[in-house]
Amino acid sequence: MSECTDIYTIAAQRLTEYMKGKNIRKTPERFEILRIVCQTPGIFSIDELHEIMEQKAKFQVSRVTLFNTMKLLEDAKLIIKHTLARAAHYECCINPHPLVCMVCQKCGMVRKLESSKIENWLSEQKCKQFIITQPVLYFHGLCRSCMVKSSIKKRSRVKSEK
Amino acid sequence: MSECTDIYTIAAQRLTEYMKGKNIRKTPERFEILRIVCQTPGIFSIDELHEIMEQKAKFQVSRVTLFNTMKLLEDAKLIIKHTLARAAHYECCINPHPLVCMVCQKCGMVRKLESSKIENWLSEQKCKQFIITQPVLYFHGLCRSCMVKSSIKKRSRVKSEK
DNA sequence: GTCAGTGCAAACTTTTTGCAACTAC
DNA sequence: GTAGTTGCAAAAAGTTTGCACTGAC
Numbered sequence: 001m002s003e004c005t006d007i008y009t010i011a012a013q014r015l016t017e018y019m020k021g022k023n024i025r026k027t028p029e030r031f032e033i034l035r036i037v038c039q040t041p042g043i044f045s046i047d048e049l050h051e052i053m054e055q056k057a058k059f060q061v062s063r064v065t066l067f068n069t070m071k072l073l074e075d076a077k078l079i080i081k082h083t084l085a086r087a088a089h090y091e092c093c094i095n096p097h098p099l100v101c102m103v104c105q106k107c108g109m110v111r112k113l114e115s116s117k118i119e120n121w122l123s124e125q126k127c128k129q130f131i132i133t134q135p136v137l138y139f140h141g142l143c144r145s146c147m148v149k150s151s152i153k154k155r156s157r158v159k160s161e162k
Numbered sequence: 163m164s165e166c167t168d169i170y171t172i173a174a175q176r177l178t179e180y181m182k183g184k185n186i187r188k189t190p191e192r193f194e195i196l197r198i199v200c201q202t203p204g205i206f207s208i209d210e211l212h213e214i215m216e217q218k219a220k221f222q223v224s225r226v227t228l229f230n231t232m233k234l235l236e237d238a239k240l241i242i243k244h245t246l247a248r249a250a251h252y253e254c255c256i257n258p259h260p261l262v263c264m265v266c267q268k269c270g271m272v273r274k275l276e277s278s279k280i281e282n283w284l285s286e287q288k289c290k291q292f293i294i295t296q297p298v299l300y301f302h303g304l305c306r307s308c309m310v311k312s313s314i315k316k317r318s319r320v321k322s323e324k
Numbered sequence: 325g326t327c328a329g330t331g332c333a334a335a336c337t338t339t340t341t342g343c344a345a346c347t348a349c
Numbered sequence: 350g351t352a353g354t355t356g357c358a359a360a361a362a363g364t365t366t367g368c369a370c371t372g373a374c
Binding site: 023025026027045063067086087088 | 337341
Binding site: 023024025027029030061062063064065068086 | 352353354355356357363364
């Protein structure tokens with residue numbers, strides 16, 4: 001928890017910095033949402049975040065505000081938006097680094113890979129026509145579980161740790 | 163056009179092969195959709211495909227059938243599904259290869275990169291816990307046009323060549 | 325003839341918008 | 350006090366489902 005608090009402190013500073021001179025107000029909702037986002041491991045949807053806010057954090061906030069705040073946090077580069085499933089999913093990302101994700105085409109499971117080579121590869125690329133803010137490498141395939149079970153169940157939403 | 167026809171011939175063979183022994187029927191809708199998909203460059207949404215079918219191909223087909231058929235073609239590995247925007251986008255991909263896409267965070271533009279190095283990098287990866295069927299590397303960032311214009315217009319849908 | 329496929333309408337899910345009340349500045 | 354923010358309700362957008370009809374096998 002103390003580590004989470006540290007992350008939140010940094011994140012809150014960055015958000016304050018981002019807001020500066022932009023006519024963007026520091027509302028309690030925005031900082032409480034950021035706090036929960038920092039405390040939530042893995043990726044989550046708006047609905048999941050809404051439930052966490054109400055159940056765990058006992059903080060009432062509307063879905064509309066969550067949508068708006070996610071956009072703000074994304075612009076401030078404090079979270080990353082994944083649109084792998086029908087509903088967008090987000091994750092806290094205080095120190096953006098190249099993400100390597102395994103996405104199961106059957107169950108929607110997402111797993112992250114550690115990789116230094118991809119970073120080297122990325123640094124070699126010359127992209128004058130494009131400012132890269134966040135590279136994400138998705139591997140679409142089948143996870144071990146779905147490899148074994150040959151069930152024909154429908155592709156579900158992205159799973160997150162509950 | 164002759165090249166497109168060739169691609170369709172190969173695709174139709176693959177689809178037929180995929181359907182074999184699966185109780186999946188060869189309907190004219192499915193093959194006509196596949197033909198148009200093979201003739202359509204770049205990425206497209208269900209709605210865009212629906213318009214092309216009606217306007218250019220003069221072939222009446224419902225959106226429901228397009229959704230179903232896209233699922234079938236995806237399973238048959240003849241198309242790739244991108245979920246970068248609110249609406250899913252698809253592209254024909256007869257010979258799947260690692261895709262490297264630049265996605266503009268502002269206007270939603272998608273551009274493909276040529277890259278052989280990413281293929282080498284991928285071949286080095288050992289993924290025993292995962293069968294990779296399609297690697298896609300997305301660069302999220304800003305395209306040249308949005309770099310210059312500092313307009314604050316909202317992020318729009320994925321653009322495709324019209 | 326059977327049952328998978330099609331297409332309409334309706335339901336459902338996710339996201340956006342309009343608007344009144346609120347509040348950070 | 351002003352204007353950005355919140356949150357409700359409603360609309361919009363994308364996708365799925367129920368069901369009757371059709372047609373591939």
